[in-house]
Amino acid sequence: MNTPSRPQTAFAPAWLSDAGGLRYHLRALRHRNGAWRPFRAQVARWLEAWAPPGRELALVGPSAGHTLPPAWFARFDRVTVFEPDPFARRWLARRLSASRLHFSSEDVLGGAHPLETLNALPDDCAILFCNVLGQVAPEAAERWHAPLRTRLGERDWASFHDVVSTDRPPRADAPDHACAEGSLEAILARFWSGGELPLVDHDTFQLDGSGSADYTLWHLRPGRFHLVEWVTHRSPSQKSGATA
Numbered sequence: 001m002n003t004p005s006r007p008q009t010a011f012a013p014a015w016l017s018d019a020g021g022l023r024y025h026l027r028a029l030r031h032r033n034g035a036w037r038p039f040r041a042q043v044a045r046w047l048e049a050w051a052p053p054g055r056e057l058a059l060v061g062p063s064a065g066h067t068l069p070p071a072w073f074a075r076f077d078r079v080t081v082f083e084p085d086p087f088a089r090r091w092l093a094r095r096l097s098a099s100r101l102h103f104s105s106e107d108v109l110g111g112a113h114p115l116e117t118l119n120a121l122p123d124d125c126a127i128l129f130c131n132v133l134g135q136v137a138p139e140a141a142e143r144w145h146a147p148l149r150t151r152l153g154e155r156d157w158a159s160f161h162d163v164v165s166t167d168r169p170p171r172a173d174a175p176d177h178a179c180a181e182g183s184l185e186a187i188l189a190r191f192w193s194g195g196e197l198p199l200v201d202h203d204t205f206q207l208d209g210s211g212s213a214d215y216t217l218w219h220l221r222p223g224r225f226h227l228v229e230w231v232t233h234r235s236p237s238q239k240s241g242a243t244a
């Protein structure tokens with residue numbers, strides 16, 4: 001296990017926030033078995049295909065796990081959770097097996113050296129960012145790309161995150177998901193018809209560097225659509241093990 005070299009930052013409890021909180025839970029109750037169903041199914045497929053090799057997992061920003069498949073977590077002996085919303089933590093503990101969950105009050109996304117203290121986790125502990133990196137910006141950098149590369153390059157991690165969001169409904173023939181590389185414009189064209197697309201850019205496109213990633217739509221609420229990216233990063237030891 002590595003030792004964190006920076007002081008830890010603790011969460012302020014977040015009952016209401018732009019990235020989650022009570023408003024998000026109410027929305028989840030309303031839509032998780034309706035408009036969110038295709039997105040939840042896609043997240044379940046992504047996780048099933050990821051299969052990190054270790055028996056430990058860290059979850060960053062899982063909320064109450066409204067979009068996560070509970071059964072998938074049974075394979076882990078220990079799950080460390082970084083989530084500032086106290087209500088979400090209780091709900092998550094009921095939804096997943098509470099005995100495996102360990103809640104940390106450390107803000108691993110905050111401070112001048114975000115992500116760095118995640119390296120205090122055991123080396124084989126994989127990290128899953130649960131739709132949080134498109135919601136929270138790093139204090140010390142404009143985007144998450146560089147902190148992920150420099151601080152978590154040696155670890156197994158995966159993330160699903162908002163890339164863009166818009167009020168414009170997607171095209172009727174939009175795919176369930178698209179594994180794609182290339183420009184953001186080319187990927188947007190798979191999901192939305194041509195013409196100018198008014199959007200919020202969440203600054204997370206190709207979060208693990210350029211190359212191929214998987215994309216799907218999340219119909220968050222009536223009239224609001226998110227394009228969500230899935231990327232996985234393998235530690236160098238895993239990569240060399242796979243090719244040996």
Ligand SMILES: C[S@@+](CC[C@H](N)C(=O)[O-])C[C@H]1O[C@@H](n2cnc3c(N)ncnc32)[C@H](O)[C@@H]1O
Pocket residue numbers: 014017019020021024028060061062063064065066067068082083084085088107108109110130131132135136
């Ligand atoms: C969009 S929600 C995640 C949704 C979740 N994946 C689900 O299945 O419902 C984003 C979450 O990130 C959490 N969050 C915000 N700031 C955070 C931080 N600094 N560290 C960890 N989680 C954070 C919020 O409390 C919120 O629960």
